[in-house]
Amino acid sequence: MIRVLFMIAIAGFVLSVGSLAAAVAIGGPEAVARGGWIVAGKDWGDRWDWDWDNDIGHRRGESRWSGDFGPQATRTLVWSGADKLDVDLAADIRYVQADGPPTVTVTGPRKAIDEVIVRGDSLRYDHHDAQWRPRLTVVLRAxxxxxxxxxxxxxxxxxxYRxxxxxxxxxxxxxxxxVGETEDVDIDMSGKGDVDLGALKARGANVDISGASKATIAPTDWAKLDISGAGDVRLLTNPPRLETDVSGAGKVRQGGPSASPSPSASPSPSPSPKAPKP
Known part of the structure; x- marks a missing residue:
């Protein structure tokens, strides 16, 4: 039985080597001419990109992002999204609620901002290669x-915000x-992020946290808080309707920076009555 399994393994190995040799013989010269062979890599969206060769139109060992990123520049794009913004690139983003035609202004190295596109409700790079890109500044007015x-x-x-x-x-x-005003806030957090809505007036808030994220809110009427893990919710107000579900090391704090009310001091024992003199 062992001899049969051993022979099967040897046959499989020989077949694999033969298949690889045939692939190199058929596609090798073309792949080398196009910049080499790449088995796998991650693209800008952190997804695996299974390509056999480096078809990005550059010399071997060089990428579009190597070396100088070029001078700082600003580019304005037309915003085609509706009521949602999804950012798929590294950026510091400002959203300013304003009337008029919606626009996206992107500031950063010229080489980077020239490849930024708006696709539906998403802001992203046009190419999917796995090279590092610089951090941009984005202002959306809509x-x-x-x-x-x-x-x-x-x-x-x-x-x-209104x-x-x-x-x-x-x-x-x-x-x-x-900063602004709304009726209801819905926050879904995972990881170790930080949301500060202390300057946003709201009637109610629904917060769902998993991980070690932190949220600061100021609802006036109601709050529903669901924390799993080491999350932290700070309430700057005292809503009359408060529902909490905390599992793990999570915390709900109210009224200020203190994590919880400090324990009250134990009252001093009253002096025992004096015994009557004999």
Whole structure:
């Protein structure tokens, strides 16, 4: 039995070597001419890109992002999205609620911003190669964006917000701040992000945290808080309706920077009555 298994293994190895040799003989010269062979790599969206060769139109050992990124420049794009913003590149983002034609202004090295595109509700690079790209500055001016999907180490500052709802999907180490007014806030966080809505007036807030993320909110009427892991929710107000579900090392704090009310001092024991003199 062992001899049969050994012979099968040897036959499989020989067949694999033969197949690889045939592939090299057929496609090798063309792959070398196009810049070499790449088995796998990750693209800008952190997805695996299974390509056999480096077809990016550059000399071997060189990428479009090697060396100098070029001078700083600013480029304005037409925003084609509706009520959602999904950022698929490294950036510091500002959303300013404003009337008029929606626009996206991107600032950064010329070589990088020339490849930024708007596709639906997503802001991303046009090419999918796995090379490192510099951090950009993005300003979106639009009248009705109310849903934001922020990930990685990106930062988002929301200004002059005046809409019925605000929806935040935050993952990784992303940070979000907001100033303005809304009725209801819906926050979904994973990772170790930080959301500060202390300057956003809201009637109610629904917060769902997994991981070690932190959220600061100021709802006046109600709050529903679901924390799994080491998450932390700080309430700057005392809403009359408060529902919490905490598992793990998570915390819900109210009224200020203190994590929890300090324990009250134990009352001093009253002096025992004096015994009557004999």
């Amino acid at each position: 009248p009705n964006v109310s849903r934001f999907d922020i990930s990685g180490e990106n930062t988002l500052a929301i200004e002059s 809409q019925k709802t605000l929806r935040l999907d935050v993952s990784g180490l992303a940070e979000v701040t907001a």
